[in-house]
Amino acid sequence: MLEKIWWKKSPDVEEKTLSFRVDEVRQKIVPSHVAIIMDGNGRWAKQRNLPRVMGHREGMNTVRKITRFANRLGIRVLTLYAFSTENWKRPRFEVDFLMKLPVEFLSTYLPELIEENVRVEMIGDFSALPSHTQKAIKNAMDATATNDGLVLNFAMNYGSRLELVDVVKAIGEMTKNGEIRPEDIDEALIESKLMTSHLPEPDLLIRTSGEIRLSNFMLWQLAYAEFNFTDVYWPDFDEECLLSAVEDFQARCRRFGGVNEGIGALNK
Template identity: 50%
Template sequence: MDFDLKSLEKIPRHVALIMDGNGRWAQERGLPRIEGHKEGAQSVRAVLRAAAQAGVEFITVYAFSTENWKRPPAEVDGLMKLLIHSLNEYEQELHDNKIRLRVMGQFERLPFPVRMRVQKTMDATAHYTDHTLVIALSYGSRNEITMAARKIAEKVQAGTMKPKEINEESITNHLYLPDVPDPELMIRTSGELRLSNFLLWQLSYSEFYITETYWPDFREEQFFQALEAFNGRDRRYGGVKKL
């Protein structure tokens, strides 16, 4: 598809993605669920290419939630191995496109080989500043907010922070990645209409784009369509629409 990015007046600085439909994509083709996740990894690559082309600075993908630990052990193990495989095979693309990798979530819960491989890539790409890929791994937004509240409470108890200093900024500063701007656009694939415990604080004023497309079929064309939809939104932040 030929898409004229110059026609877009507004490009979101940060796009968050709930990558849904991998399992259903595979099941409809008579394939094991892990095959859907493998094809979904190709969609991540496509979105990163499209985002760089469009000038999107931050992409956050919801790769593995705290609830996903409840899935069958074989599927969880397959997802962890797929993450290592993807980094082994595609890390060079991060370097080629000067994309920094960061992670948010309960990093300590991940298997040791996964933590080591992810940390290696994060260290190797830490100096890039043009584009950032954030992977939400073992992530749950309620847990993130709970941990932030606990840290603040501990500071108040220790006398290093006063209750009157607790505000939106201080809460943000105790979340996983306080230096990453809030997403302006959140995309969810497969037609589901829920947040699934994803970035509940950060998505407060984000525009939502829901598509029936399964994640493995979501590529550059679909990403540009989402940007086009965002371009047509009137973002008022609680204000009144200008006539």
């Protein structure tokens, strides 16, 4: 009878395996735009008897790791749901901490983002953010404006319903001023007024922590995105998790309302 031999892979072996899978993924159709609802920071901290804010800080480190790996995979846009319009309802201390995280993240990792050719962008109500948060984000956007690699798009103080209300108001004003007629309103016009009008629609949505809902995130843009829900809390979400989500995406058949078309067929 053969005895099982248990062994642990060395970091070099793990990296070689990961690199092989990355090469395999890049030979197929990689999602151009990946959107992530980063969830589970508080529960991650609670499991470790830590304050909730420590989960948010660890989640910040995950942002850095996933941004670098998304760039490596060839993803063109990474949109991260960092703070929703509803998150203001959280305790004041937690909100204040969350508003300081972009300052800490961007002041620490901006040189690395520039080196990686990453362009920082943001969607959401910028004007309602504290001045120190605004300053950090604007500085990062200005410093990376000419970069043409991965777009790291933070959804800060963002809510999809509010975005759509603003679109309706803008189109209503155009109609009122005689710039367009009601019959001129179509999907293309609506999309041109969205905060993401200059970006491709998300191909893949990932939500961590086991929750299965959109939470007022990119309701229009996600109409034909593939969804991937994982029980992993955001601070534990690593390169393997993202790679597995992309591999799962590549195995699916995207029809966009048609028949026998899609990513799975094209990859074969």
